[in-house]
Amino acid sequence: MLFYTVLFTPLLGIILFSFIRRARWAVSINLLVSTVNFIAMIVWLVRWQTTPSFFILHAHEQLYLDALGLIGWTLTTFIGMTTALFSYGYMLQNLKERRITLKRLQLYHLFYQSFIFSLLIAFSANNIGLLWVAIEGATLATVLLVSLYRTPEAVEAAWKYFIICIVGIALALFGTILVYFAAQTSLDPSHAILWHSLAAQAKTLNPSIMILAFVFLFVGYGTKVGLVPFHFWLPDAYSESPGPVAALLSGLLLNVALYALLRFQILTNLSLHNGLANQLMIIFGLLSFVFASFTLHHQQNIKRMFSYSSIEHVGVMTFAFGIGNTIAILSGLFYLIIHALIKSAIFTTVGNVMHLTHTQKIEKIRGILKLNPWVGWLLIAALFAIAGAPPFGLFIGEIGIFLATLQTYPYLAIILGVGFLIVFAALLRYMQSMTLGNPEKVSAPSIAKINLVPAGLHLLIVLILGLYMPPFFMQILKQASSLFTGQ
Amino acid sequence: MMNIDAIQLLLSALLLLTTFILLIQRRVDSMIYTYAWQSAFLSLATLSASFVTPYQWDLFFSALLIFALKVIFIPWFLRYLSHRLSSTKSSDNPTSLVARPFLLSMIASALVLFSYNLTNSLRTSTQLFSSNAIAIALSIILLGMLLIITHRKAVSHALGFMVIENGIFFAALILTRGMPMKIELGIAFDVLVAIILFGVFFFHLNTGIDSLDVDSLNRLREGAE
Incomplete structure (x- = not known):
C-alpha cells in the first residue's frame, strides 16, 4: 500500500494543480506534495529495512522494485523535495520580475510533478516497454520546462533537446522491440517483456539479436545520458533552462537514462558472455570523459561549464559500469548517487549566484564571497566536491574506479588519472576567479536563507557519505551490484 | 495464407x-x-496481420488506432498548423541535399542495402512470414533520420519523427505481432503528446524567431556570446 502512496503522490499533485489559481498556493502545494512523497518514501524504507526483501513485484508483475530501482526512487523523491524547496522562492521571484506569467507557473508545476511521476514509474517498471514509455514521458515533460522563459535562446535549446532526444529515444524503442523479439522463442509473450523473467532466462536469448538490440539501446538511451557523439543538446538545454529545472535535469534525468542503459547492459552481458556491451560502454564512457574534461577548460558561461562537467562525470560512470568488476560497479553506483546530489546542489547554487550578479558569464562573476559569504562558501564547497577533492564522497568513488581500472585495464588508468587532474585544475581555476577578488558591483540583492538550504543539505550528505558509510546504505549498494554479476 | 503474405509484401x-x-x-x-x-x-498491413494471428483483436484495435491517429488526426493537425503559420518566408536552401x-x-538506396546487410542475422535465425519486411522496417527508420538531417523546416522534422515511428511500429508488427496492448497505448499516448508539443514549438519558433526554418536556430554555439 505504501508502495502506491509513494508512486501516486505526484499524480495527486497533478490533479490539485488543475484547480489552483494562486501563485503562492501553487508553489506551496508543489513543496507539500514533494515533501509528502519523500516522507512516504522514508517510512517505506524504514519498514522495508526490518524485513528486507530485495525483489518486490506489484500490479501483475508490471512493476518491480529491486535495490537498483530503490536507489533511483530515493534519489528522485529526495531531489524532488529539495528542488521544490528551492523553486518555491525562485519561482515567486521570477513571477515578481515578470519573467514568467501565472499561467506558465501553473504549467511549470504540472510538468514538475509529471516529471517526478514518470521517473518513479521508470525506476519501478518491470515491463521494458513501460520503462520506455516512462522515459519518453519524462523527456516530453521537461521540454516545455526548458523553454519556460520563451526567449529565442530558450526556444532554440528546447527544440534541439526535443528533436535530438525523441529521435534517440525512438531508436531505444526499436532496441526494446528487438529484445522482446529475442525472447520470443524461450518465453511466452506475456513474460518476454518483463525484465525479471528476461534476466532469469537471459542465457536462452538469441545472442545475435541481442547484439543488434543493445547497439540501438545504447545509441538511444546514450543520447539521453549525454554520451559524447550525441551530447549536443545537453549544454544548450542546461544553460537555458531555469535554475530548478537544470537541477532536475542534471540530478535526475541523466540518472534515469543511465539506469535504463544498465538494465539492458545486464541482460546483454548475461546473454552474450563476451563483454561486448561492456566494451562499448568503456569506449564511449572514456571518450565522453576525455572530450568533456578538455572542453571544460574554455567555457565562458557558468551553466555550460557545469553541463560539460556533467558529461565528464557521466562518462566516468559509464566507464565504471563498463569495467564491470565488483569494485567498479560498487564505486560506479556510489558515484552516481553522489554526483546527482552534488550536481543538483550546484545548479541551485548557480541559481543563487545568478540572482546576485544577473549574469551567466564567468568573467563577470567576481568576488561572490564578498557579495554574499553564504553563497560564496557554498559555491566553493560545491566546486571542491564536484572536482573530487577529499573529504567529499566523490573522492571515494573516483579512487574506487581508479583502483578497479588498475586491476583490469592498467593503461586506461593512466588516462583516467590524468583526466581527473585536468578537471581538478579547471575547476580550481574557475573557483578562484569567481569567488575571490572584488565584485564588479558593491551591493547585491539579498538572498533568503531558505534558498540556501537545499544546496547545503546536499553537500552535508555528500560530506557525511565521504567520511562514514552507514551499513544499511552499503547493503543496498551490494545488493544492487549483485544484479550485475548475476549472483 | 499465401495471399495474405503477398498482400503484406506489397504493403x-x-x-x-x-x-x-x-x-x-x-x-x-x-x-x-x-x-x-x-x-x-x-x-492496412496491421489489419491484414490481424487475420492470421491468434491475438487478432489486439491488432484489429491497433489498426483502428493508427487510422484515427496517423491517417486522420496528425495530418489534419500538421496541415492546420502549416497553413496557420504560412508566413514562412524562406524555402529550402538550394545548396542542401x-x-x-x-x-x-542514391544515399537512401545505400541505406536500404545497409539495413538488408545489418538484418541478415535476424533473417536467417528465425522464420519470418516475410524476410524482407524487417530490412524494410529498419530502412524506414534510417530514412526517417536522413529526412530530419536533410530537410530544414520544422514541419519536415516533425514528419521525419513520425516516419521513424511508423518504421518502429512496422518492425514490432512483423517481429512480434505488435507490442502488448497496454504498451501500445502508452506509445500512442506519447506520440500524441509529442505531436502536440511539435505544434506548440511551431508557434514558439514562429513568434520567437519569426521563421519555421531551423537554419535560423544558430544562437547557441560553443563560444557564442
Whole structure:
C-alpha cells in the first residue's frame, strides 16, 4: 500500500494543480506534495529495512522494485523535495520580475510533478516497454520546462533537446522491440517483456539479436545520458533552462537514462558472455570523459561549464559500469548517487549566484564571497566536491574506479588519472576567479536563507557519505551490484 | 495464407516507396499527404496481420488506432498548423541535399542495402512470414533520420519523427505481432503528446524567431556570446 502512496503522490499533485489559481498556493502545494512523497518514501524504507526483501513485484508483475530501482526512487523523491524547496522562492521571484506569467507557473508545476511521476514509474517498471514509455514521458515533460522563459535562446535549446532526444529515444524503442523479439522463442509473450523473467532466462536469448538490440539501446538511451557523439543538446538545454529545472535535469534525468542503459547492459552481458556491451560502454564512457574534461577548460558561461562537467562525470560512470568488476560497479553506483546530489546542489547554487550578479558569464562573476559569504562558501564547497577533492564522497568513488581500472585495464588508468587532474585544475581555476577578488558591483540583492538550504543539505550528505558509510546504505549498494554479476 | 503474405509484401514495398517520396519532396503540403498515405498502408498491413494471428483483436484495435491517429488526426493537425503559420518566408536552401533528389535517393538506396546487410542475422535465425519486411522496417527508420538531417523546416522534422515511428511500429508488427496492448497505448499516448508539443514549438519558433526554418536556430554555439 505504501508502495502506491509513494508512486501516486505526484499524480495527486497533478490533479490539485488543475484547480489552483494562486501563485503562492501553487508553489506551496508543489513543496507539500514533494515533501509528502519523500516522507512516504522514508517510512517505506524504514519498514522495508526490518524485513528486507530485495525483489518486490506489484500490479501483475508490471512493476518491480529491486535495490537498483530503490536507489533511483530515493534519489528522485529526495531531489524532488529539495528542488521544490528551492523553486518555491525562485519561482515567486521570477513571477515578481515578470519573467514568467501565472499561467506558465501553473504549467511549470504540472510538468514538475509529471516529471517526478514518470521517473518513479521508470525506476519501478518491470515491463521494458513501460520503462520506455516512462522515459519518453519524462523527456516530453521537461521540454516545455526548458523553454519556460520563451526567449529565442530558450526556444532554440528546447527544440534541439526535443528533436535530438525523441529521435534517440525512438531508436531505444526499436532496441526494446528487438529484445522482446529475442525472447520470443524461450518465453511466452506475456513474460518476454518483463525484465525479471528476461534476466532469469537471459542465457536462452538469441545472442545475435541481442547484439543488434543493445547497439540501438545504447545509441538511444546514450543520447539521453549525454554520451559524447550525441551530447549536443545537453549544454544548450542546461544553460537555458531555469535554475530548478537544470537541477532536475542534471540530478535526475541523466540518472534515469543511465539506469535504463544498465538494465539492458545486464541482460546483454548475461546473454552474450563476451563483454561486448561492456566494451562499448568503456569506449564511449572514456571518450565522453576525455572530450568533456578538455572542453571544460574554455567555457565562458557558468551553466555550460557545469553541463560539460556533467558529461565528464557521466562518462566516468559509464566507464565504471563498463569495467564491470565488483569494485567498479560498487564505486560506479556510489558515484552516481553522489554526483546527482552534488550536481543538483550546484545548479541551485548557480541559481543563487545568478540572482546576485544577473549574469551567466564567468568573467563577470567576481568576488561572490564578498557579495554574499553564504553563497560564496557554498559555491566553493560545491566546486571542491564536484572536482573530487577529499573529504567529499566523490573522492571515494573516483579512487574506487581508479583502483578497479588498475586491476583490469592498467593503461586506461593512466588516462583516467590524468583526466581527473585536468578537471581538478579547471575547476580550481574557475573557483578562484569567481569567488575571490572584488565584485564588479558593491551591493547585491539579498538572498533568503531558505534558498540556501537545499544546496547545503546536499553537500552535508555528500560530506557525511565521504567520511562514514552507514551499513544499511552499503547493503543496498551490494545488493544492487549483485544484479550485475548475476549472483 | 499465401495471399495474405503477398498482400503484406506489397504493403511493405509501398511503405518504403512512400518513404522515398517523402524524402525527396520539398513542398510541405505534399509531404503531409504522403505521410497520410504511408500511415494508411501501415494501418492496412496491421489489419491484414490481424487475420492470421491468434491475438487478432489486439491488432484489429491497433489498426483502428493508427487510422484515427496517423491517417486522420496528425495530418489534419500538421496541415492546420502549416497553413496557420504560412508566413514562412524562406524555402529550402538550394545548396542542401533536398535540391538534389537524385543524389539523395542514391544515399537512401545505400541505406536500404545497409539495413538488408545489418538484418541478415535476424533473417536467417528465425522464420519470418516475410524476410524482407524487417530490412524494410529498419530502412524506414534510417530514412526517417536522413529526412530530419536533410530537410530544414520544422514541419519536415516533425514528419521525419513520425516516419521513424511508423518504421518502429512496422518492425514490432512483423517481429512480434505488435507490442502488448497496454504498451501500445502508452506509445500512442506519447506520440500524441509529442505531436502536440511539435505544434506548440511551431508557434514558439514562429513568434520567437519569426521563421519555421531551423537554419535560423544558430544562437547557441560553443563560444557564442
